[in-house]
Amino acid sequence: MTKHGSRVxxxxxxxxxxxxHGQMAMWMLTKFAxxxxxxxxxxxxxxxxxxxxxxxxxxxxxxxxxxIGGSIAQVVNSPLEDERKxxxxxxxxxxxxxxxxxxxxxxxxxxxxxxxxxRVEVTAVQQGCSAAKNVPFTGYDGxxxxxxxxxxxxxAVVDHAFTLxxxxxxxxxxxxxxxxxxxxxxxxxxxxxxxxxxNENPTDCLPLSEGEIDACxxxxxxxAVCPMASADGGLE
Numbered sequence: 001m002t003k004h005g006s007r008v009x010x011x012x013x014x015x016x017x018x019x020x021h022g023q024m025a026m027w028m029l030t031k032f033a034x035x036x037x038x039x040x041x042x043x044x045x046x047x048x049x050x051x052x053x054x055x056x057x058x059x060x061x062x063x064x065x066x067x068i069g070g071s072i073a074q075v076v077n078s079p080l081e082d083e084r085k086x087x088x089x090x091x092x093x094x095x096x097x098x099x100x101x102x103x104x105x106x107x108x109x110x111x112x113x114x115x116x117x118x119r120v121e122v123t124a125v126q127q128g129c130s131a132a133k134n135v136p137f138t139g140y141d142g143x144x145x146x147x148x149x150x151x152x153x154x155x156a157v158v159d160h161a162f163t164l165x166x167x168x169x170x171x172x173x174x175x176x177x178x179x180x181x182x183x184x185x186x187x188x189x190x191x192x193x194x195x196x197x198x199n200e201n202p203t204d205c206l207p208l209s210e211g212e213i214d215a216c217x218x219x220x221x222x223x224a225v226c227p228m229a230s231a232d233g234g235l236e
Contacts, residue, residue, distance in 0.1 A: 057101055060093040061122040062131035068105065068176055069120045069133030075178045076137045076148060076192060082217065084208040086197075087176040089166040093124060101126060102167035105176070107194060109150050109160040109230040111139055118150070118194075125167065140189060140229070148180075149189060149216075149229040153206065154196035160230045164196045174198055177205045181217030191216045191229075 071087045092100040102125040110117050116139030123130040140147035155162040155173075164173035177195040182188055193213065197205035207213065215224035 057093060057095040057124055057129035058131060060095060060101075061103065061124060061129055064090070064093070064103075064105070065120050065122045065131045065133040068107075068122075069118075069135045071176075072118055072120070072135045072137075072178060072194075075180050076135070078180070080180070082181045082208060083179070084206075085178045086202045086205065087178070088202070089164065089173055089176060091166055091172065101129075105164040105166065105173070106161055107152070107164070107176075109152070114139075114141065116147070116150075137192075146190065148192040151191065151193045151212070151216075151227055151229055153193060153212075153227075154198070157230070162196060171198055174200065175202050175205055177202075179206050179208060179213060181208070181213060183217055189216075191226075 068087055071085055075083055075085050093103050095101050104123050106121045108119045110119055117134050117136045119134050121132045138147045140149040152162045166173050173196050175197040177197050179193040182190045195206040199205055211224055212227055216226040
């Protein structure tokens with residue numbers, strides 16, 4: 001074969017080689033684009049899933065806050081003189097088909113400008129979602145005999161607030177107990193007891209009579225003493 005013939009054959013092969021290189025480059029670009037698209041789609045779905053989970057968590061927290069707040073409102077506004085109500089606490093917040101969140105409940109007695117209220121705050125331990133319910137009521141001020149004196153029982157009270165821990169496996173708060181009663185002698189003061197009950201049986205929680213309840217609301221007997229109310233130390 002002459003040199004001229006070899007050059008002709010090489011010239012014929014070059015377009016084919018360039019075509020192969022072009023096809024390979026296009027294939028690699030397509031693959032990279034597909035990988036990038038899949039990664040972007042996965043990130044988008046993950047972000048959507050997290051937002052959806054946070055939204056469900058906020059919804060569940062609001063449901064619990066409204067449930068407890070509504071129970072308190074029913075008790076303080078009920079025409080009954082003496083009443084006991086027990087609110088069972090779920091151990092976790094459901095945030096999806098198989099997703100759950102540990103949470104805490106803080107109940108605070110507030111009285112800015114003399115306007116009394118009980119604030120119920122539900123907060124997830126890890127997710128960070130939360131919700132709150134404010135329950136106004138007439139508080140005792142020494143001049144309003146129909147006002148309630150509030151007692152927070154069963155947990156450490158800090159700044160007129162205590163925290164319930166339904167998700168704590170070592171000391172789980174199982175029930176939120178509300179007891180309302182009225183003194184049986186003048187000036188007929190009304191009392192509202194709120195208890196963080198950790199007993200498995202709700203009948204073992206704060207009763208409607210005996211002990212502190214009798215001391216505050218019944219005929220004094222047995223040497224029991226009515227405890228210090230939340231507002232006794234002053235409220236901001």
